[in-house]
Amino acid sequence: MNCLTANSISTAGGNPIAMAAGNAALDFIESRDLQANAADVGHLLSTGLQELATRHTLIGDVRGAGLMLGVELVENGTKKTAVAATNTILTQCRERGLLIGKGGLSGNVLRVTPPMTVTIEEAKQALGILDDVLAYVASRAEPQPIH
Numbered sequence: 001m002n003c004l005t006a007n008s009i010s011t012a013g014g015n016p017i018a019m020a021a022g023n024a025a026l027d028f029i030e031s032r033d034l035q036a037n038a039a040d041v042g043h044l045l046s047t048g049l050q051e052l053a054t055r056h057t058l059i060g061d062v063r064g065a066g067l068m069l070g071v072e073l074v075e076n077g078t079k080k081t082a083v084a085a086t087n088t089i090l091t092q093c094r095e096r097g098l099l100i101g102k103g104g105l106s107g108n109v110l111r112v113t114p115p116m117t118v119t120i121e122e123a124k125q126a127l128g129i130l131d132d133v134l135a136y137v138a139s140r141a142e143p144q145p146i147h
Contacts, residue, residue: 034116041123042066045112048127056134058085067118070103071110081108085137092133098126 029035046062049071053059060074073082073089086108093100101111110130114123 029116032117038067038116041114041118041120042069044120044123045069045127048123049112052127052131052134056138058082058134058138064112067114067116069112071112072104073108073110081106083108086110088137089133092136093129096129096133098129
């Protein structure tokens with residue numbers, strides 16, 4: 001035990017700068033009631049995405065809680081993953097100013113994870129952009145054969 005020459009016994013102990021940063025972050029969250037904002041905006045986004053799913057067959061599922069939502073994309077109401085469409089949607093959203101991520105085992109899930117500071121107005125704008133992009137991508141899709 002006496003072979004180490006360092007004079008510390010803890011990696012994370014006694015770091016006042018990190019403590020001050022953590023306290024400032026918690027103060028910011030509390031003073032702006034960002035937990036309630038996350039619940040309110042998250043509900044709006046979840047409801048809005050569910051509504052989009054009723055109009056866009058590319059959406060197979062909407063899941064998540066608060067400001068951590070996933071939109072699974074499938075090919076025209078089937079269960080087949082729509083990876084190519086997902087990539088096109090991400091590109092089109094980015095070109096319109098909406099930054100969302102991609103996830104899922106097959107890479108066909110849109111990750112809708114805005115910051116806690118997102119406003120109702122910004123969420124509505126995001127839903128509008130996604131609605132437009134989904135319509136655009138669906139209009140460019142090749143017709144599927146009828147079985």
